[in-house]
Amino acid sequence: MATGENAPPLLAMRGIRKSFGGVTVLHGVDLTLERGEVLALLGENGAGKSTLMKVLGGDYARDAGEIRFDGQSVEIRSPRDAERLGVRVIHQELSYAPELSVAENVLMGHLPRRGGPLGSVLGAIEWAEAYRKAGEILASLKADIDPREPVGLLSVGRQQVVEIAKALAGEPARVLVLDEPTAALTAREVRRLFETIATLRARGVAMVYISHRLDEVEEVAQRVTVLRDGRVAGDRPMADVSRAEIVRLMVGRDVAAHERGERGADAESGSDAPLLEVRGLTRRGAFEEVSFAVRPGEIVGLYGLLGAGQIDVLRALFGVPPADAGTVAVDGRPVALRSPEDAVRAGLGFVPEDRKTEGLILGMSVAENLTLGNWAGVAPGGVFRPERERERTEHWTARLGIRAPSGPGQAVGTLSGGNQQKVVLARWLEAGTRVLLLSEPTRGVDVGARADIYAVLEELRGRGFAVLLASSDLEEIEATADRTLVFARGRVVAEIGRADATQETLLAAAAGEENL
Amino acid sequence: MTTESGAEDVTAATVPARKGRGGANWKESLGLVAIFVLLVITLSVLSPYFLTVNNLLNILVAVSVIGIIAVAMTMVIVSGGIDLSVGSIVALTGVVVAQLSHRMPTPAAAGVALGIGLFAGLLNGLAVTRVGINPLIATLGMLSIARGLSFVFSGGLTQTISDEGFKFLGRGYVLGVPFQVVVLVLLYLLAAWVLRSTVVGRAFYAVGGNARAARLAGLPVARIQMLGYLLSGLSAALGGLFLASQLGAGAPQAATGIELSVIAAVILGGTSLSGGKGAIGGTLLGVLILGTLNNGLTLLNVSSYYQEVARGVVLLFAVALDRLRLRLSATE
Numbered sequence: 001m002a003t004g005e006n007a008p009p010l011l012a013m014r015g016i017r018k019s020f021g022g023v024t025v026l027h028g029v030d031l032t033l034e035r036g037e038v039l040a041l042l043g044e045n046g047a048g049k050s051t052l053m054k055v056l057g058g059d060y061a062r063d064a065g066e067i068r069f070d071g072q073s074v075e076i077r078s079p080r081d082a083e084r085l086g087v088r089v090i091h092q093e094l095s096y097a098p099e100l101s102v103a104e105n106v107l108m109g110h111l112p113r114r115g116g117p118l119g120s121v122l123g124a125i126e127w128a129e130a131y132r133k134a135g136e137i138l139a140s141l142k143a144d145i146d147p148r149e150p151v152g153l154l155s156v157g158r159q160q161v162v163e164i165a166k167a168l169a170g171e172p173a174r175v176l177v178l179d180e181p182t183a184a185l186t187a188r189e190v191r192r193l194f195e196t197i198a199t200l201r202a203r204g205v206a207m208v209y210i211s212h213r214l215d216e217v218e219e220v221a222q223r224v225t226v227l228r229d230g231r232v233a234g235d236r237p238m239a240d241v242s243r244a245e246i247v248r249l250m251v252g253r254d255v256a257a258h259e260r261g262e263r264g265a266d267a268e269s270g271s272d273a274p275l276l277e278v279r280g281l282t283r284r285g286a287f288e289e290v291s292f293a294v295r296p297g298e299i300v301g302l303y304g305l306l307g308a309g310q311i312d313v314l315r316a317l318f319g320v321p322p323a324d325a326g327t328v329a330v331d332g333r334p335v336a337l338r339s340p341e342d343a344v345r346a347g348l349g350f351v352p353e354d355r356k357t358e359g360l361i362l363g364m365s366v367a368e369n370l371t372l373g374n375w376a377g378v379a380p381g382g383v384f385r386p387e388r389e390r391e392r393t394e395h396w397t398a399r400l401g402i403r404a405p406s407g408p409g410q411a412v413g414t415l416s417g418g419n420q421q422k423v424v425l426a427r428w429l430e431a432g433t434r435v436l437l438l439s440e441p442t443r444g445v446d447v448g449a450r451a452d453i454y455a456v457l458e459e460l461r462g463r464g465f466a467v468l469l470a471s472s473d474l475e476e477i478e479a480t481a482d483r484t485l486v487f488a489r490g491r492v493v494a495e496i497g498r499a500d501a502t503q504e505t506l507l508a509a510a511a512g513e514e515n516l
Numbered sequence: 517m518t519t520e521s522g523a524e525d526v527t528a529a530t531v532p533a534r535k536g537r538g539g540a541n542w543k544e545s546l547g548l549v550a551i552f553v554l555l556v557i558t559l560s561v562l563s564p565y566f567l568t569v570n571n572l573l574n575i576l577v578a579v580s581v582i583g584i585i586a587v588a589m590t591m592v593i594v595s596g597g598i599d600l601s602v603g604s605i606v607a608l609t610g611v612v613v614a615q616l617s618h619r620m621p622t623p624a625a626a627g628v629a630l631g632i633g634l635f636a637g638l639l640n641g642l643a644v645t646r647v648g649i650n651p652l653i654a655t656l657g658m659l660s661i662a663r664g665l666s667f668v669f670s671g672g673l674t675q676t677i678s679d680e681g682f683k684f685l686g687r688g689y690v691l692g693v694p695f696q697v698v699v700l701v702l703l704y705l706l707a708a709w710v711l712r713s714t715v716v717g718r719a720f721y722a723v724g725g726n727a728r729a730a731r732l733a734g735l736p737v738a739r740i741q742m743l744g745y746l747l748s749g750l751s752a753a754l755g756g757l758f759l760a761s762q763l764g765a766g767a768p769q770a771a772t773g774i775e776l777s778v779i780a781a782v783i784l785g786g787t788s789l790s791g792g793k794g795a796i797g798g799t800l801l802g803v804l805i806l807g808t809l810n811n812g813l814t815l816l817n818v819s820s821y822y823q824e825v826a827r828g829v830v831l832l833f834a835v836a837l838d839r840l841r842l843r844l845s846a847t848e
Contacts, residue, residue, distance in 0.1 A: 318732070320731075320732065340731055340732050340733075340734050341734050341735075341736055343734070344733075344734030345734075350732055352732055357726070357728060357729070358728050358729055358732050359729055359732070360726070360729055361721075361722055361725035361726040361729050361730065361792070362725070362726065363725045363726075363792050363793060364721065364722070364725055364792075368718070368721075368722075372722060372729075372730070372733040372735070373722075373730070373733035373734040373735045374733075374734075375715045375718070379714070379715050379718075382714050382715045382716065383713055383714055383715075384713050384714065384715070384718070427733065
């Protein structure tokens with residue numbers, strides 16, 4: 001944006017590398033930022049965006065590479081270093097104190113003290129000055145917010161502005177990083193945020209804007225840097241690049257091409273009556289009028305950007321929390337799903353995204369976790385038959401390849417992530433579930449175990465299970481789902497069959513682009 | 517995806533290797549047995565009266581009220597809760613049975629008293645599972661309510677019970693063994709079996725180990741927690757009957773603070789305050805250690821005021837031990 005032909009850019013990151021315990025997340029990434037420029041930083045989940053910004057913000061130390069401000073090499077070893085250089089990161093999860101006033105939040109750590117010993121010794125605050133100062137900063141952002149109001153009472157959009165105002169208090173901000181700033185905002189709040197961004201640009205503040213929403217990015221950014229697998233896949237002026245091209249850069253065309261055509265012939269196999277039928281499912285504020293059906297032997301993917309509602313629908317089917325309206329039928333019979341107990345009784349099983357806090361009881365053994373809640377078979381009359389429990393556990397550990405070297409009595413917390421996930425899957429298989437709801441089943445699972453889990457999914461398909469798979473991993477959806485329902489802002493916006501489901505079409509549909 | 521997952525698996529690998537929940541790990545129990553034996557030897561040396569059959573039976577009789585309540589308390593704490601109201605329920609049921617024994621047959625009065633204990637447990641359970649009040653606070657409220665009511669019903673006075681048959685509960689013998697001790701032993705055997713071998717016991721451990729995961733596995737978490745509080749109220753009422761029978765009276769100030777002894781015994785016995793871990797055998801050891809200590813201090817003519825101090829010290833020691841166990845299992 002700014003010319004910068006001879007002047008060095010405001011910020012230049014060169015050849016940044018970062019790895020965690022042998023896994024390289026950034027393979028030498030370059031990023032340049034001019035004064036008064038908004039740079040869109042794009043990439044799929046795990047492409048390295050957050051890591052790169054944490055290196056800039058001083059949360060992570062880089063392994064190699066150089067950071068220059070105004071052409072001068074700098075070291076950023078801590079968040080404090082970054083702050084001194086004028087770098088401010090506004091995280092997706094806002095970090096305000098809800099009970100405190102806007103002024104206290106904005107000026108946190110910089111509240112003006114009263115004169116005399118009251119201020120210097122006791123730290124008494126000069127409130128009139130504090131409100132005036134906070135009001136000034138807010139006015140400079142053209143925001144009409146009362147500095148006296150508690151932040152917890154403001155709308156999310158206004159809280160976002162307070163967060164930006166906070167970044168501008170204290171030492172002057174030069175680089176502002178906005179991580180998914182619009183994820184929780186309404187359309188009108190997004191407009192206001194863009195006005196604030198324009199105001200900041202005019203003052204020469206440079207911004208890195210991270211978002212999945214391509215329409216927003218096109219509007220607000222002047223340049224785009226796309227990361228893929230820890231490398232820069234492209235760095236273009238916004239005006240020179242089409243939306244389709246951005247999606248291709250993010251996904252990497254080659255990946256999409258070679259996965260295709262492996263399956264597809266048997267996609268139409270399940271022609272029986274639906275096993276799970278959902279009509280008009282609604283929970284206000286989360287999702288609306290969601291309808292679909294799943295036949296036995298079918299895996300239906302649920303895809304959407306963060307907060308698009310796909311996970312909420314899945315959880316609503318398990319009653320955590322339940323939907324407000326709509327009907328669900330399992331095997332043709334209507335069922336009320338008010339709680340997990342109802343759902344389990346109706347023949348549903350849920351594999352939550354966080355197996356450590358929601359899937360497993362870490363202090364219990366593999367056997368105890370595997371038979372959890374489904375005790376009729378191993379404890380007839382309510383009394384456990386240890387040999388039966390052992391036998392059922394060994395059956396499933398062998399069948400699914402669960403590696404528990406010490407046997408069924410091994411504490412489940414000592415297994416690897418993939419094996420833990422297989423224990424949760426085995427629980428529902430043992431329980432005789434017919435409809436399985438999977439939420440991000442391979443998050444945090446290594447490559448080998450991931451393949452195992454996909455093999456289990458294939459087996460479920462063969463046994464006539466109806467499977468709903470919510471995932472933010474495009475490759476996973478592409479590789480496993482027979483059909484995919486794409487969610488955006490709480491609604492199903494597209495249904496894409498296996499033949500048409502490429503990472504490009506899915507991402508484009510989710511990002512709000514109909515024809516690519 | 518792959519990058520974040522890589523980072524997560526690194527942490528997963530360093531997650532402490534924990535033993536299954538199991539009954540208090542036998543090594544831990546061994547430590548408790550050692551403490552108990554050491555205590556017995558020390559007291560035998562210090563007092564000639566300690567190691568006599570009569571005195572040992574005395575100890576068992578003395579711990580029977582605490583011991584009975586500690587059984588249900590173990591279940592409540594294993595399932596992730598706690599019940600502070602048991603001492604007050606002991607007093608309330610004692611007062612009720614004493615008052616009513618003059619107006620109706622004593623067995624009926626005892627039945628009403630047990631019903632009151634159950635009802636108090638129901639209210640505790642509803643407060644925790646339906647209203648969502650922290651168990652510490654909910655049962656603290658009940659502690660005050662039940663204690664207050666026992667003063668209301670008694671007018672603050674101790675009321676004697678004249679029924680001869682009722683005396684059997686607290687003072688009768690079966691084949692030379694005090695009836696209370698027989699009940700105590702049977703209760704521990706039953707509870708050990710329930711916790712180790714039945715789905716009810718497994719459900720307590722599951723809910724205490726991770727209530728969210730238990731709920732998502734389809735367990736009726738609220739009902740399981742409720743069962744714990746019901747049993748706790750019932751066992752406190754049973755303890756109240758035994759105590760009233762021992763005293764031959766219902767006293768509104770009876771059993772003040774015994775919830776601390778009960779909880780100390782349970783925690784000392786290896787049940788984790790954070791839930792999901794523990795066993796009934798450990799609780800029995802905890803009860804015996806506590807009872808032996810009290811008995812020994814009495815034999816050594818230590819003032820009962822100091823015994824109260826000792827009880828506090830044991831409680832703090834037990835909780836410190838619990839933290840230590842947690843830390844040890846984390847670095848194992």
